[in-house]
Amino acid sequence: MNVIGIRMRPETLFYFNIIFVVNCFQLIIGSVEDYNNAFSEELLIRPLPSGHVYSHFEFTTLWTNKRIKESILNYKDFDFVHYDLFPRAFGEIVERYHVRELHLSLTQGLWRYHKWGYPVVEAPPGAQLWTWKDLVNALSGLFCASLNFIDSTNTVSPELSFRPLGITNPSYSQNSSLMRYTALPRENVCTENLTPWKKLLPCDTKSGLSTLLHPTPLYSAYYHSLSLHMRPICEDKDCRTPVLELVQSLSLVQKLFNEMDGRQDWTLRSLFSAPLISVCPLSKISKIYVDITENENLEIFKLDPLPPNVETQGEGTAKRSLAIYDNLMLVKDGPFNLQARYPNKHIYGIIPVPSLQVSRFITGHGLERGSIRSITVKLVNSCPNQLTVTYLEVLPWYLRLFFHTSHFLLPESSMYVSKLVTARDRERGWLYEVVVTLPPHSTTEMQLEFGRALLKWLEYPPDANHGFYIPSALTMKKLESKSFLGMKIIDKLKSKFLKKKSKEEESKEELSQKPSEDPKDKDKDEDRGGGEENKKGITLRKRVKEVHSIKDLAIYSLAV
Amino acid sequence: MLAKEILFFINPDVDLNILTETIHAMTFNPSANLNPSKDLKITKEIIQNKGIKAMRQVPTEPAYDVTLTLMLPQPHFLKAEWDVSAAVKDYLDPLVDELKDIVELRIRSQILYMTSMRINPKWSSNYKHYSLPEKQLPLTINSIEAKLGSFVSTRPSLHFIVYIPSDLQTPLYIHRNDGTPLESNSFLIPRWGGIMIHNPPEKLIEKKGNSSLPLTFQIDSQWVMKTVIFHLHKLFPIPSLNEKDVKYTEQIYANSLTDWQINGLARARVLSYLNSIKITLQSLCDLVGEISNMVVSDEVAGWVWSAVDDWKLCLDASQEGRLEEATAFCKRAFVSSDAAFFHPSMLALLYFPDNQKYAIYVPLFLPVSIPVVLSFRTVFKLLNFKAKKD
Numbered sequence: 001m002n003v004i005g006i007r008m009r010p011e012t013l014f015y016f017n018i019i020f021v022v023n024c025f026q027l028i029i030g031s032v033e034d035y036n037n038a039f040s041e042e043l044l045i046r047p048l049p050s051g052h053v054y055s056h057f058e059f060t061t062l063w064t065n066k067r068i069k070e071s072i073l074n075y076k077d078f079d080f081v082h083y084d085l086f087p088r089a090f091g092e093i094v095e096r097y098h099v100r101e102l103h104l105s106l107t108q109g110l111w112r113y114h115k116w117g118y119p120v121v122e123a124p125p126g127a128q129l130w131t132w133k134d135l136v137n138a139l140s141g142l143f144c145a146s147l148n149f150i151d152s153t154n155t156v157s158p159e160l161s162f163r164p165l166g167i168t169n170p171s172y173s174q175n176s177s178l179m180r181y182t183a184l185p186r187e188n189v190c191t192e193n194l195t196p197w198k199k200l201l202p203c204d205t206k207s208g209l210s211t212l213l214h215p216t217p218l219y220s221a222y223y224h225s226l227s228l229h230m231r232p233i234c235e236d237k238d239c240r241t242p243v244l245e246l247v248q249s250l251s252l253v254q255k256l257f258n259e260m261d262g263r264q265d266w267t268l269r270s271l272f273s274a275p276l277i278s279v280c281p282l283s284k285i286s287k288i289y290v291d292i293t294e295n296e297n298l299e300i301f302k303l304d305p306l307p308p309n310v311e312t313q314g315e316g317t318a319k320r321s322l323a324i325y326d327n328l329m330l331v332k333d334g335p336f337n338l339q340a341r342y343p344n345k346h347i348y349g350i351i352p353v354p355s356l357q358v359s360r361f362i363t364g365h366g367l368e369r370g371s372i373r374s375i376t377v378k379l380v381n382s383c384p385n386q387l388t389v390t391y392l393e394v395l396p397w398y399l400r401l402f403f404h405t406s407h408f409l410l411p412e413s414s415m416y417v418s419k420l421v422t423a424r425d426r427e428r429g430w431l432y433e434v435v436v437t438l439p440p441h442s443t444t445e446m447q448l449e450f451g452r453a454l455l456k457w458l459e460y461p462p463d464a465n466h467g468f469y470i471p472s473a474l475t476m477k478k479l480e481s482k483s484f485l486g487m488k489i490i491d492k493l494k495s496k497f498l499k500k501k502s503k504e505e506e507s508k509e510e511l512s513q514k515p516s517e518d519p520k521d522k523d524k525d526e527d528r529g530g531g532e533e534n535k536k537g538i539t540l541r542k543r544v545k546e547v548h549s550i551k552d553l554a555i556y557s558l559a560v
Numbered sequence: 561m562l563a564k565e566i567l568f569f570i571n572p573d574v575d576l577n578i579l580t581e582t583i584h585a586m587t588f589n590p591s592a593n594l595n596p597s598k599d600l601k602i603t604k605e606i607i608q609n610k611g612i613k614a615m616r617q618v619p620t621e622p623a624y625d626v627t628l629t630l631m632l633p634q635p636h637f638l639k640a641e642w643d644v645s646a647a648v649k650d651y652l653d654p655l656v657d658e659l660k661d662i663v664e665l666r667i668r669s670q671i672l673y674m675t676s677m678r679i680n681p682k683w684s685s686n687y688k689h690y691s692l693p694e695k696q697l698p699l700t701i702n703s704i705e706a707k708l709g710s711f712v713s714t715r716p717s718l719h720f721i722v723y724i725p726s727d728l729q730t731p732l733y734i735h736r737n738d739g740t741p742l743e744s745n746s747f748l749i750p751r752w753g754g755i756m757i758h759n760p761p762e763k764l765i766e767k768k769g770n771s772s773l774p775l776t777f778q779i780d781s782q783w784v785m786k787t788v789i790f791h792l793h794k795l796f797p798i799p800s801l802n803e804k805d806v807k808y809t810e811q812i813y814a815n816s817l818t819d820w821q822i823n824g825l826a827r828a829r830v831l832s833y834l835n836s837i838k839i840t841l842q843s844l845c846d847l848v849g850e851i852s853n854m855v856v857s858d859e860v861a862g863w864v865w866s867a868v869d870d871w872k873l874c875l876d877a878s879q880e881g882r883l884e885e886a887t888a889f890c891k892r893a894f895v896s897s898d899a900a901f902f903h904p905s906m907l908a909l910l911y912f913p914d915n916q917k918y919a920i921y922v923p924l925f926l927p928v929s930i931p932v933v934l935s936f937r938t939v940f941k942l943l944n945f946k947a948k949k950d
Contacts, residue, residue, distance in 0.1 A: 080668075081645070081667070081668055081669065082670075084670075084671045088627075088668070089710045091710075092710035092713065093710075093712055096712045138712050202673050203673060203674050204675065206675075207636075207674065281673075281774070
């Protein structure tokens with residue numbers, strides 16, 4: 001089975017290496033705080049069969065030192081003192097609110113799975129936040145987003161969905177009470193969120209790939225997602241050197257057709273309204289990748305300049321080829337404007353559907369049947385294997401769900417409710433999490449009936465014409481094969497690159513560090529939560545716990 | 561740590577006049593020895609007289625965030641290496657430790673890349689360096705302040721910036737108004753912190769043409785940290801002797817604070833706490849008195865009561881010279897008075913003072929009432945008309 005979303009990149013956990021030791025002289029061993037940190041900037045451009053162009057920026061900051069190692073391995077709060085590349089404004093929040101892992105995304109627009117395939121990082125429209133240990137309200141100040149609307153009525157702790165993506169031991173990762181997830185579908189994203197997000201980058205917008213981020217092309221895109229992910233990861237197999245990773249990513253889907261011409265041509269200038277003129281001097285890696293999976297001979301479109309390097313990975317449907325440009329080499333000769341030229345007009349055809357598709361919509365209308373409507377979910381499994389997925393629905397309290405009449409239309413699909421939290425008025429929302437087995441080549445339909453509670457006049461959201469927004473539902477599937485999707489290749493390359501440079505430091509590290517703990521204690525847990533659990537019920541969890549592709553949301557409005 | 565008694569060792573040959581002057585300067589520091597309950601006026605006067613020096617002082621609070629920032633505007637050209645943790649350990653930690661009973665300092669450091677100050681230095685041909693005139697100094701921090709801070713902590717923060725000038729401004733020296741360069745090449749920003757301009761070694765700049773970039777150099781930790789400590793002394797301020805007094809005293813512990821300095825600081829801070837708590841509580845009182853229907857929750861009332869109690873204890877302790885206890889009580893009182901004043905429930909509802917209610921309702925009801933009043937005339941007319949008819 002392959003290709004189901006890749007929020008998590010399991011194999012990357014072990015490949016990172018840290019380079020870059022700034023202060024080498026240690027006066028007293030153990031007292032010196034070393035700045036072991038590295039920064040990389042990458043851009044993946046993937047022309048989509050629908051005529052759109054998908055671009056994904058990824059800025060990664062890795063950081064480790066003695067204190068961080070200790071906090072990660074012993075599950076202590078982070079205690080940062082001397083910041084270098086890692087942004088202090090964010091670090092202070094992590095420290096103060098005892099965060100171990102944090103994922104925040106701000107998204108405008110809807111990812112069209114059936115047309116665009118799977119993105120590198122999934123995000124539902126609006127704001128989404130999931131963190132470990134504590135909910136972080138200070139973030140709303142940092143990102144100028146209305147995250148302060150997050151309260152007990154829309155915060156949940158799902159049982160199986162969202163496991164830690166970083167290193168944890170099984171008992172920690174299975175403890176869902178440490179995890180909070182919330183989504184604000186109403187939240188708009190605009191430049192006021194982009195500016196503070198850019199400020200967290202070590203080079204700001206002064207140089208490097210971040211100079212391409214001009215608000216106008218960004219916010220006129222079909223889909224735009226801004227995100228920030230922090231997690232502890234492992235550098236080596238034994239997990240002797242845990243590293244804190246901060247990934248800031250930005251995804252865009254644009255369509256810049258010249259309608260007259262009908263070609264899918266794009267250049268850096270047409271995508272971002274500027275060519276690349278510099279590289280962030282602090283970055284160890286600064287690269288642009290172009291996905292040329294169906295275009296290995298450069299027949300469908302030509303790249304100018306020709307890619308100096310092409311990397312291919314995976315087999316069958318999971319095969320991916322990337323053209324790799326090293327920006328450092330390219331910007332030396334003046335502004336670098338990567339161009340793709342299509343000799344032929346774009347032809348709209350049938351786009352092969354992804355293996356798993358989910359759509360959700362509201363059925364029923366008006367006030368007949370006591371104004372009972374239903375949320376209908378269609379899960380389409382188009383691959384030849386059986387899939388077991390977790391489906392998570394987080395709904396506001398003012399919907400009254402009727403579970404006794406909820407049902408699956410396909411009888412042979414097995415279903416199991418892993419967690420159900422019933423709503424309490426004005427106190428907490430619904431959490432409905434089910435595990436569904438989808439037979440091969442099938443469509444499974446699920447209906448959840450609901451009515452709507454009466455609200456006090458102050459509880460209605462502003463802008464009555466919008467109606468009510470309901471957060472996206474989520475479908476998660478454990479990836480059984482280590483399949484691709486874009487960034488995995490990047491990570492591989494990255495790790496290779498970093499490894500070469502860091503061999504010397506690595507050996508030093510190992511000498512100076514005594515493995516004080518039994519390595520069994522800190523299960524490095526490739527598939528987070530992993531480990532060999534024998535308890536009942538956990539097998540199921542094990543099967544499902546993995547990766548997720550956030551599916552579909554209905555921006556849904558009820559007449560007020 | 562805070563001693564009640566201080567032992568003086570006096571040289572028998574000393575001139576008595578000088579002795580009294582020096583001891584007076586050390587113990588009867590005017591801002592440190594006032595009876596706060598009576599003398600609010602006097603402190604104000606002193607502040608007026610002392611002028612700039614008093615404005616320099618940071619607001620009195622139990623804890624501060626001290627941030628050391630290394631600014632590298634051109635990391636691709638110049639790279640500075642600085643072992644901050646060692647520098648902090650060697651220079652600042654002893655000071656933090658000495659002051660820990662009086663004030664808590666939380667030290668953090670960060671490096672800011674690609675950010676430069678908006679300054680316009682001029683080439684000074686006399687001195688063969690770039691000069692930064694004194695009058696530009698107040699504007700330096702405006703462009704960088706947004707990047708320095710964090711939003712999380714409510715403690716006041718003190719920033720110390722080590723600025724490495726960019727390629728086209730090296731070497732950079734601050735010039736006085738009369739055009740002479742400032743030896744320290746650093747300046748203090750009142751209530752905020754300090755900025756040090758750290759030029760790379762001249763040799764390094766000379767060979768910039770023929771060596772690979774970035775050029776790397778070591779930050780002079782000793783100079784930076786001494787300046788930071790000097791600025792910290794001025795910001796609190798930690799009492800010190802005038803130059804004329806210094807020559808009569810033996811400087812035995814040159815690197816650490818003497819007991820009388822710590823005592824003086826503690827005394828000044830207790831005084832300042834007593835005043836600010838009083839002002840906070842007073843304005844809270846005024847506010848509640850002014851808005852008669854304001855809801856004061858039990859929690860807020862509790863904070864106020866504990867602040868008042870601690871304030872009293874602090875006052876008693878300070879009058880008896882128990883400085884350590886006084887500091888502890890005052891800190892507690894300060895925290896609870898602030899908690900009461902800034903409690904979210906105090907602002908949960910919108911309150912209008914009575915005079916504002918009139919201001920809102922009169923323009924609404926007056927125009928509405930005019931046609932109503934006028935219609936009475938018509939009614940009377942009608943009644944009159946009917947009466948006549950009858």
